[in-house]
Amino acid sequence: MRQLILDIAPGEPPRLEDFVVGRNAEVLDTLQQWVRGACPERFVYLWGEPGAGKSHLLQALCPGRYVACTPDTRFLPDPDPLLLVDDVARLSPEGAVTLFHRYNERRDEGARLLASGPCPPSQLSLLPDLATRLGWGLVLRVHALDDTEKMAALQARAAHMGVSLPQEAARYILTHWTRDTASLFALMQELNRWSLSAHRAIITIPLIRDALASLQPRPSGM
Amino acid sequence: MNDFWGETLDQIRSELPEQQFTTWIKPLQAEMGDGFVTLSAPNRFILQWVKDRYLSRIESMARLNGIHAIKLVQRNEAPPSSNEKTSHAYAEPLDETPKQADNRHRLNPNFTFSTFIGGKANQLARAAALQVAENPGAAYNPLFIYGGVGLGKTHLIQAIGNQILERQPNAKVRYMHAEKYVSDVVRAYQHKSFDSFKRYYHSLDLLMIDDIQFFGGKARTQEEFFFAFNALVESHRQVIITCDSFPKEIAGMEERLISRFGWGLTVAIEPPELEMRVAILINKARLEGLALDENVAFFIAKHIRSNVRELEGALKRVQAYARFTGDAITLQSARESLKDLLALQHRQISIENIQKTVADYYKIKVGDMFSKKRTRALARPRQMAMALAKDITNLSLPDIGEAFGGRDHTTVLHACRKMQELCENDNTIQRDFLALQQILNG
Numbered sequence: 001m002r003q004l005i006l007d008i009a010p011g012e013p014p015r016l017e018d019f020v021v022g023r024n025a026e027v028l029d030t031l032q033q034w035v036r037g038a039c040p041e042r043f044v045y046l047w048g049e050p051g052a053g054k055s056h057l058l059q060a061l062c063p064g065r066y067v068a069c070t071p072d073t074r075f076l077p078d079p080d081p082l083l084l085v086d087d088v089a090r091l092s093p094e095g096a097v098t099l100f101h102r103y104n105e106r107r108d109e110g111a112r113l114l115a116s117g118p119c120p121p122s123q124l125s126l127l128p129d130l131a132t133r134l135g136w137g138l139v140l141r142v143h144a145l146d147d148t149e150k151m152a153a154l155q156a157r158a159a160h161m162g163v164s165l166p167q168e169a170a171r172y173i174l175t176h177w178t179r180d181t182a183s184l185f186a187l188m189q190e191l192n193r194w195s196l197s198a199h200r201a202i203i204t205i206p207l208i209r210d211a212l213a214s215l216q217p218r219p220s221g222m
Numbered sequence: 223m224n225d226f227w228g229e230t231l232d233q234i235r236s237e238l239p240e241q242q243f244t245t246w247i248k249p250l251q252a253e254m255g256d257g258f259v260t261l262s263a264p265n266r267f268i269l270q271w272v273k274d275r276y277l278s279r280i281e282s283m284a285r286l287n288g289i290h291a292i293k294l295v296q297r298n299e300a301p302p303s304s305n306e307k308t309s310h311a312y313a314e315p316l317d318e319t320p321k322q323a324d325n326r327h328r329l330n331p332n333f334t335f336s337t338f339i340g341g342k343a344n345q346l347a348r349a350a351a352l353q354v355a356e357n358p359g360a361a362y363n364p365l366f367i368y369g370g371v372g373l374g375k376t377h378l379i380q381a382i383g384n385q386i387l388e389r390q391p392n393a394k395v396r397y398m399h400a401e402k403y404v405s406d407v408v409r410a411y412q413h414k415s416f417d418s419f420k421r422y423y424h425s426l427d428l429l430m431i432d433d434i435q436f437f438g439g440k441a442r443t444q445e446e447f448f449f450a451f452n453a454l455v456e457s458h459r460q461v462i463i464t465c466d467s468f469p470k471e472i473a474g475m476e477e478r479l480i481s482r483f484g485w486g487l488t489v490a491i492e493p494p495e496l497e498m499r500v501a502i503l504i505n506k507a508r509l510e511g512l513a514l515d516e517n518v519a520f521f522i523a524k525h526i527r528s529n530v531r532e533l534e535g536a537l538k539r540v541q542a543y544a545r546f547t548g549d550a551i552t553l554q555s556a557r558e559s560l561k562d563l564l565a566l567q568h569r570q571i572s573i574e575n576i577q578k579t580v581a582d583y584y585k586i587k588v589g590d591m592f593s594k595k596r597t598r599a600l601a602r603p604r605q606m607a608m609a610l611a612k613d614i615t616n617l618s619l620p621d622i623g624e625a626f627g628g629r630d631h632t633t634v635l636h637a638c639r640k641m642q643e644l645c646e647n648d649n650t651i652q653r654d655f656l657a658l659q660q661i662l663n664g
Contacts, residue, residue, distance in 0.1 A: 026546045040545075041538055097436075101401055108328070120563055122532055128466075129433065132372035136531040138538045141562045 004189045016060040018160065019053060020153035020181075023143040027057070030140060034114060035061045035082070042106075043137025046116040051145040051180035054116040058084045061114070071095065071184060085115040088134070089124055096127040103133050113137075147174055153181065154188055161192045166200045172205045176212060190215070226259070226287045227252035230280060237279075245350060245487060246271050249361075258291035259284060265330065265356050269296050279566060327387065327395040330469040333337055333380035341498030341504055344374060347489040351378050354460060358393075358428055358496040362487035364451070364461035368468055369491035370660050372529030375464040377431045378491070382462060384594040386428055400436035407443045419446070424453040437473035448479055455485065468649060492656055494530060502530060503537055512541065518556045525564050528660050536560060553579035571662055573611050573625045579662055580607040583654070592627030601650075608634050609641035 021028055028045065033039040046054050051156045059066050067073065069090040075083075075098040083106065090127030092097060106113050117124055145153060151170040158165035165188075177187055191203050194211045235243050244517065249268055250421040253260045261280070272280075273294055283293050335355070340348045347369075353361040365382075367375050383395045410419035423429065437443050439642035454461050465472060468490075469483040494502060500516070500523045507514035518540070524537045543559030544551045557564075584603040590606055604626065611622045612634065619631035626634070644651040 015590040018352070026543065029546060030542065041542065060252050097401070101399075108330075112249060121535075122528060132529055132531040135535045139535055139563070140542075189466060204427070 004083040013063055014056040014060040016057075018157065019056055019060060020145055020149060020156065022145045024053070027140050027142055030138065031057060031061055031114070031198050034112065037081075037112070039138075040111070041138040042112045043103075043134070044114045045121055045134045045137055045139045046114070046142050047118065047120050047139065048142035049144050050118065051182055052142040052185070053181060054142050055086050057142065058086045058114060058116060065124055069095065074098045077105065078102060079109075079111075081111045083111070085113065087117060088115050088126060088130075089117045089119075091126065093127060096130050100127055100130040100133070103130065107133075116142075121193075147179075150174060150179065150181065150184060154184060157188050158192070159205060161188070161194055163195050163200075165191075166202065168205070168206050169203050169208060172208055226284065226289060229287075230283050233283060234276070234279070242346075245346065245362075246276065255293070257289065258293055259289055260293040260295060261564050262297040264297050264361070265353055266296055268349075269294060277375065285326075288470050327383060327386070328397045329380050329383045329395070331384065333377045335381045337505070337509065338374065338377055338381055339494075339498060339502045339640075341494055341501065343492040343494045343498060344378070347375075347378060347491045350489050351382050353380045354462065358386055358460040358472065359458040363455050363458070364463050364483060364486045366465065366469060366483045366486065366488040367491060368465045368488065370423060370493060370529060370656065371466065372531035373491045373493060374530055375491055376432055379432065379462045379464055383428060383430060386460075388462055391428075393427040394425060395430075396426050397430040397432070399432045400434050403431060403447065404440055404443045407440075407446050407600065410446075411442065416446075420449065423450040425469045426454065428455055428460045428462070430464075432464050434463050434465045435472050435475075435476060437479075438472055438627050441476075444476050444479055448476070448482075451479070451482055455482075461486075463496075468653070493528060493660060494533075496523055499527070499533055502533060506534055506537055510541075514551065515553070517553050518551055521553055521556055522560070525560065536563070538565075563621065571614050573615055573617060573622065576611050576614065577607050577625075578635075580610065580658060583658055583661075594627065605637035606641055606655065606658065608637040609655070610662065612638050613659065 016028075016032075019028065030039055030044065034041075034044055048059065049056055055068070058216065062082055062084055065077075065080060066084045068086045069088055071090060071092040073091060073095045075085075075095070083102065085099065086101065088096070103113060105111070115134055117134075120139060120141075121131045124131045124134070133177070151167065151174060154170045154173060155165045155167075173184065173187065177183065191208060191211055194207060195203055198207065200207060231247065234247050237311045239249070242327060246268060249264050250272065253262070254614060261272070265577060277292065277294060284290075284292055319486045335348075335352065338348065347367050350362060350365060351367075354365045365379075367378060380397055383397055386393055387395055406419065410416045423446075431447075437447065451461055467473075469480045469488060470532055472480065483659055498517045501517040503522055504514050504516065507519075514537075522536050522540065523533065526533045540551055540556045540559050547555065550554055578588050580603050581591060584606075586603055591607055592598045593600065595601075603618075608622055608626060610620065611617060611625070615622075617625070619634045623629040623634045624629045641651070641655065645655050646652075
């Protein structure tokens with residue numbers, strides 16, 4: 001099945017208050033303590049399926065110290081007490097070795113590290129020395145939102161943008177659009193633009209239908 | 223008398239694996255008495271070990287030679303030339319050595335023998351480490367400890383360093399990860415400062431290199447380490463090395479280094495067994511001021527099997543959940559806090575998964591697990607998979623036999639016994655078994 005994506009501009013930087021908690025109250029509470037230095041555990045690892053909100057959380061917690069991993073990412077010695085590393089599974093073997101050393105330094109020097117990945121550390125196909133160390137800290141799962149939570153999240157996002165999204169319109173989006181949270185929020189942003197140009201304060205099903213029809217979906221990866 | 227002891231040594235050497243002979247029997251010194259023989263052990267650990275395991279065998283051989291009694295005592299040995307050790311002219315530390323004098327050795331003060339939980343999986347390594355801590359530079363040099371990730375190698379070698387420093391605060395001790403040594407070599411190369419590099423490393427009393435497999439393929443690093451190793455070992459100063467594999471199996475390592483790693487003692491650390499995992503958890507909790515119920519420890523230990531780090535991580539998860547909910551840690555809360563991890567594990571370790579993992583490991587077809595072919599190249603992996611299935615799943619032997627092409631449960635039983643026997647006598651099979659266990663347990 002081909003996944004359709006929107007060609008729309010990236011949204012605002014994520015904020016912690018926009019994170020829809022769902023079943024992640026403990027995760028959120030722990031991270032808020034961690035960033036303040038009040039969490040007893042200095043090393044935290046978040047795992048969960050794509051779209052569960054890991055990147056959102058990491059970026060919102062401390063945007064200045066956020067690193068999204070790529071195969072080219074290398075970690076250099078870094079005296080800052082905080083480091084947030086998103087999606088370690090994307091690291092190359094060389095990149096993983098550099099993170100391994102930063103981990104050891106941080107451990108020696110009392111600094112903190114928050115990392116994320118798609119699965120628990122024990123199942124990462126990553127330098128075992130690094131993977132087991134990530135599993136040595138506090139490992140928490142970020143649960144993706146279920147449909148009810150996603151509708152609530154869309155409505156909250158709409159309210160934040162200053163428009164109203166009735167329940168049936170939210171449900172319509174969930175049954176007519178890709179349902180991962182990133183795609184849903186991207187669509188919400190586009191709908192907001194439509195509502196502004198149409199001078200509507202309420203996002204109705206006909207407006208959504210028009211918007212979807214006018215968007216030129218294209219196969220992913222192009 | 224000397225004949226008696228010489229013959230006894232030959233006999234025991236033929237009965238024991240070389241490593242055990244070298245560790246426990248070889249250090250004994252025999253002295254003739256009137257109708258008895260006094261065997262002196264260099265320290266109380268060897269003494270106790272020999273007393274528990276080998277004394278009755280030695281006594282029976284003595285009786286055959288008309289000797290009526292064996293006295294086992296601890297040798298009164300002066301600590302190995304401590305004056306010599308502390309009288310080295312210390313080279314000035316390199317610029318990059320830590321600023322605070324009290325942390326120059328880079329040891330974690332919490333990594334001591336008293337916080338190290340012993341068990342069957344690490345008893346040999348622990349005993350050897352204790353001997354090295356008692357007789358650095360003399361007992362086993364180098365001490366080479368190998369095993370999978372997260373099994374406590376770093377803790378054990380740092381415990382040696384901490385104990386030596388406790389007795390000899392002036393000893394020049396240095397712990398480092400192999401990669402740090404590599405970067406020191408690079409820096410010396412860039413700054414053309416190999417003289418001070420050598421001065422520093424060749425002046426140490428105890429050098430501990432963790433994860434030496436990181437030296438693989440790095441020729442200049444290996445060359446420098448070769449010189450440092452020779453300088454230290456020749457002057458009876460201690461070198462301790464850890465690695466993820468047996469010396470001969472380190473990829474990209476020069477033969478001359480590999481052979482030197484075998485000069486002292488090479489010991490393995492294996493994944494902890496259930497009782498040891500429970501003890502690790504209870505001890506870890508106690509260190510953090512938490513009285514962990516044994517049932518909870520047992521529950522965690524039963525499900526988290528692969529390594530100590532993951533075990534400690536699971537305990538942190540259980541504690542964090544209890545903190546968040548404000549409730550005490552109970553079996554129920556432990557189950558709740560670990561349910562995501564456990565659900566994943568249970569999904570993963572089915573008998574089909576074991577068959578596939580083992581087949582992949584030995585590069586044979588999954589279909590060979592069920593086939594009637596009995597060539598060794600297929601039978602061994604099949605026996606390995608059966609033994610792992612018995613070890614990891616709760617399936618009955620008839621169920622396991624059924625899953626392997628409708629074999630009888632006695633075949634499974636035979637496979638399990640055979641694997642146990644092979645694991646005890648064959649390092650390669652034992653390593654394969656542990657590696658597969660670790661892969662399957664995640």
